[in-house]
Amino acid sequence: MPSFDVPEVDYTRYSNRQLAGVPLAVLALALLVLAAWYVLNGTPVSLGLEFTGGTELTIHATSAQAASQDAVRQAFSTPVSAVRSIPSRPDTYVATFGSGADASTLQSQARSAGYEVVSTTSTSATFGAQSQRFALLGLLGSFVGMAIIVFVLFRTAVPSGAVVLSAFGDIVIPVALMNVFGIQLSLGTVAALLMLIGYSVDSDILLTNHVLRRSGSFYESVDRAMKTGVTMTVTSLVAMAVMAVVAYAFGIELLTSIGLVLVFGLATDLMNTYMLNLSLLRWYKFEGVSR
Helix, strand or coil, X not given: CCCCCCCCCCHHHCCHHHHHHHHHHHHHHHHHHHHHHHHHHCCCCCECHHHHCEEEEEEEECCHHHCCHHHHHHCCCCCCCEEEECCCCCCEEEEEEECCCCHHHHHHHHHHCCEEEEEEEEECHHHHHHHHHHHHHHXXXXXXXXXXXXXXXXXXXXXXXXXXXXXXXXXXXXXXXXHHCCCCECHHHHHHHHHHHHHHHHHHHHHHHHHHHCCCCHHHHHHHHHHHHHHHHHHHHHHHHHHHHHHHHCCCHHHHXXXXXXXXXXXXXXXXXXXXXXXXXXXXXXXXXXX
């Protein structure tokens, strides 16, 4: 694994309120975004085709007149939910239709308008609703299971709660950013969120274990944990950023979305681990334990 020098941070310059204030404010803003999205759209995050049902048509324009998103929309009598181009494949578009659209009719209309049908993907509304339930149950079950293991591992409320709170922020903030950047919740992005639970617990447990169970002063333990934890997180963040850029260049939407969600989550994890979690651990070590 590549390494770099992690700069030492003089945490004595900041109070616990100052350290915790920033991540808590960002978390509150993210919850506000999700609440507003729910009020406006009925769901806290935009759902992809796998969860809503519908048809996705990949088509290639065979004439210059058909090579535009407006032309794609006009080619179909069924309302088009979204149209996007594929950067690596000139004059190729992906048109998305809501549930109830007939795939064979859409293909016929596309060919009549001068398009070559490259691929067609359809998902029924019933199957999409089932997938949505399973995905939410998977996320909830993973998070609850993680919380139980953390509490069993440390057996004290404040350090365990700090890890769980940081992990909660590592999930909620990227989901809010998905709405801001127009990334839909799909099976791929659900997998990315599940990965973030693992990334978050890894860095938070590393910090908590160094502070509570290793020799040395509080700040020495934090410094040791940061040298390992920050290196791992930043390395993963850079790798995911590169993956997202390359996937976008080649028009692979799924990998682009996964990469961006992981970048959002890993950046959030750095903030939550070394500001929020650290401030709670410092309070516990110097004030909470003595009471």
